[in-house]
Amino acid sequence: MRERFWIGENRRYEVLRKLKNAEGVEEVLVLSTRCRTEFLVWASEPTLAANSLLQYLASEHGLKLTEWEHFYRLLDEAVLTHMFRLACGLDCQMLCAPDVVTNLTAAWEQARTVGAAGRSLNALLEQALRVAEKIRKEKRIGETGVCLASLARDVARRVFGTIEGRRVLVLGTGTAAENTARGMLEDGAGPVVLIDQNAGHAQESAHKLGATVATQTDRWGCLLTADIVISASGCPHYVLTREEAERIAAERNRVALLILDINLPRDIDPEVRRVDGILLYDLDGLERTAHRPAAEPTAALVAIEKIVAAEALAFRSRMQAQTVAPTAVALRQRLDEICRQELESFNKERGPFTREQDQLLHAITTQVIQKIAGSLARELKDLPEKEEQEQMTRAVTRLFHLESPQQALAGTRSKREDDERRKQNAFTINY
Secondary structure, three states: OHHHHOOOHHHHHHHHHHHHOOOOOOEEEEEEOOOOEEEEEEOOOHHHHHHHHHHHHHHHHOOOHHHHHHOOOOOOHHHHHHHHHHHOOOOOOOOOHHHHHHHHHHHHHHHHHOOOOOHHHHHHHHHHHHHHHHHHHHHOHHHHOOOHHHHHHHHHHHHHOOOOOOOEEEEOOOHHHHHHHHHHHHOOOOOEEEEOOOHHHHHHHHHHHOOEEEOHHHHHHHHHHOOEEEEOOOOOOOOEOHHHHHHHHHHOOOOOEEEEEOOOOOOEOHHHHHOOOEEEEOHHHHHHHHOOOOOOOOHHHHHHHHHHHHHHHHHHHHHHHHHHHHHHHHHHHHHHHHHHHHHHHHHHHHOOOOHHHHHHHHHHHHHHHHHHHHHHHHHHHHOOOHHHHHHHHHHHHHHOOOOOOOOOOOOOOOHHHHHHHHHHOOOOOOO
16 A cells, blocks of 8 residues: 555655645645655645545545545644654654654655745644654654664574675665665675666765676676675566566575565565565565564653643644734724724814823723733633634624724714714713
């Protein structure tokens, strides 16, 4: 499933451009790594945005309704908590935890490059990464992850006892391939032969590792003589099928060949693991070797979870306050305008007043405005449910005509009302 819905780096910009213009989607980020594919969407109408995303997955990746069980969907507060935990490596497979900040930062940069991330997602990612950095420094959370290179080296040791002098073949270039090969070299493995479709990349990577470069035509011979194969070619098809593996194993007289497929999508046909004499580990297989017996959460981990939960809650409160702020400001301005007009009318009816009297009237109306506007703003901010907050905000906006400045202000009187009030010789302010 991860292979089907994995989005290569060269396609992510195209996907971001398509999704940011989809119906209901306001901002979007695509995180696609060897362990997960996620779409982080900011939307006023989540259902509409989710439907747009499902349409994309169905048309581009062939998603069927029966496959929906392989997905998860989080909303609102659950998303905030998830993103904070993810940035801290708490919601990752062990192989992904050490690289999560790098991957998340790259995904954020890609979204900003095409204008798919705006004020809201920028604020969320910035705070999540800031908290992750703080926790990493204070609590050393990075130790919960497992380095892919060290894990591959451990598997090789388990297979051969020692990897000193073991011949290594690297198919493909890139950071993961280089680091895995370097880990083998540090343990005494070698020589290393490297093959890549791009001759320039092959030469550059081989220079870093002190390896020898071979061509695609040499591949078969290299497979026959290697002890360990690290495959990360990035090819869209299998670079080794079961039929080829059967022939290679036979020609090697079933001498053990360890293949570490660290690519996504996978380089090696999964059926190769059925071939006698070949031991195939893909990313899932490597992940399983890293599993440790379940243990009670450590005090440090419990403390980190509390920090993450508190930070997510604080971020949610700030976002709610920012949502309420425009309404609170507009309400204050509307009340100011109402009182100004009422004071002008009252001054015409009962004035003129002394300077001290004018100041007293302004002081009273200011206090009334502050109490009403402040009370309503606090009520809006303190509402625990987002839907309830939105309903209350809409009600205040409608009652005080905050979206319709061209309409008559609440409390503004017509000429006929002015005449009636002069007769009654009364003074009121309507809110």
